[in-house]
Amino acid sequence: MLADTGREAPVDGVRFYRRAGWSDTEVDEYRTRFGDFGKMIHPLPDSFVRLTDGQMLRIGDQEWEVIVGTGHSPEHACFYSRELDLLISGDQVLPRISSNTSVYATEPHANPLQGWLDSIDRLMQRVPGSALILPAHNEPFHGLHLRLEQLRASTVRGTDRVRQQLAQPLRVIDLVRALYRSSIVAEQMHLNLATGETLAHLNYLDQRGEIVSAEDEDGAMRYRLA
Numbered sequence: 295m296l297a298d299t300g301r302e303a304p305v306d307g308v309r310f311y312r313r314a315g316w317s318d319t320e321v322d323e324y325r326t327r328f329g330d331f332g333k334m335i336h337p338l339p340d341s342f343v344r345l346t347d348g349q350m351l352r353i354g355d356q357e358w359e360v361i362v363g364t365g366h367s368p369e370h371a372c373f374y375s376r377e378l379d380l381l382i383s384g385d386q387v388l389p390r391i392s393s394n395t396s397v398y399a400t401e402p403h404a405n406p407l408q409g410w411l412d413s414i415d416r417l418m419q420r421v422p423g424s425a426l427i428l429p430a431h432n433e434p435f436h437g438l439h440l441r442l443e444q445l446r447a448s449t450v451r452g453t454d455r456v457r458q459q460l461a462q463p464l465r466v467i468d469l470v471r472a473l474y475r476s477s478i479v480a481e482q483m484h485l486n487l488a489t490g491e492t493l494a495h496l497n498y499l500d501q502r503g504e505i506v507s508a509e510d511e512d513g514a515m516r517y518r519l520a
Contacts, residue, residue: 303328310399314489315465315514323482345371361420365410366393374421381425381438386413389427389435392445396490397497407498411449414442456495460505463516466492 303325311321345351347362351373358373363386373382385393395410397403423439435441459472470488471479478484496517499505507517 301329304399307399310402311489312513313466313509313515314493315467315512316485316489320482320485324486327482359420361416363409363413363416365395365406365413370413372417374425379422379425380428381417381421382428383417384430387417387427387438387441387445388429389432389441391431392448394487394491395449395494396487397493398490402493403497405494405497405501407449407453407494408501411446414446418442452491453495453498456492457499457504457519460517460519463508463510463518465510465514465516466496467514469496469517 307324307328308321311324316324345360345362347360349360351358351360353373356375356377358375361372361374361381363370363372366385370384370386372384372386374380381387395406397406418439421438423437425438426434426436427438427441428434455473456469459469464472466489469492470485473492474484474488478488496505496507500507500517504520505517506520507515510516
C-alpha cells in the first residue's frame with residue numbers, strides 16, 4: 295500500500311497489468327490514478343515493535359493471544375482473550391463478506407490464497423466456536439467456526455470456477471470478464487481488485503501444479519489446465 299504513493303506508476307506495475315491482458319486504455323487509467331490510494335494511508339513510524347504469532351499481551355486486566363493471519367494482508371494480527379472468550383478479528387473474519395485476497399504488482403508470484411486457507415485452519419484450531427467476534431466491518435457476531443467454514447467453501451468454489459474456465463488458454467482479463475459482472479470490470483478500482491483476486495486463484499493453482507502458463511505474442515500470460 296505504501297508503494298502506491300504520489301510518484302509515477304512504476305514500470306513493474308505497468309508490466310504486471312499488461313501481462314494480465316489489460317488494454318492500453320486500462321493501463322493508462324492505472325497510470326493516471328496511481329497514488330490515489332497511497333494518499334489515504336498514514337506514514338509508518340520510523341521504528342516499531344513486531345507482534346508475533348502466539349505472543350501473549352496484557353492489555354488492561356486481560357491476557358490476549360496474538361493470532362497472525364495472512365491472505366488479506368501479509369500479516370494481520372488478531373487478538374483472542376480466553377478469559378473474555380472474545381476475538382478481535384479485524385478484516386481476517388467478517389460476518390457478511392469475505393476479505394479481498396489479491397496478488398499485487400509488488401509481489402506478482404505470491405500465493406495469498408494458500409495463506410488465507412492456512413489462516414482459517416489456524417483460527418479453527420485456536421479459537422473456540424463460542425467466542426464473540428469483533429470484526430472490522432459490520433456487527434459483532436457469534437458462530438466463528440460456521441463462518442470460517444463458509445469462507446473456506448467460498449474460496450474453494452472460486453477456485454473451482456477458475457479451473458472450469460481453463461480448458462483453453464486464457465488471460466487474466468478473460469477470466470475476470472467471465473467471472474465478474476460487467477459493472478465491476480467497467481470501474482477501474484473494481485477491475486484492479488478483480489484482477490488481483492483472479493491472479494490469487496491462478497497462483498494457487500499454479501503452485502499446486504494444476505495449471506501451466508505461457509506468454510502470448512502481445513506479452514500477456516495465458517493460463518490453461520496442465
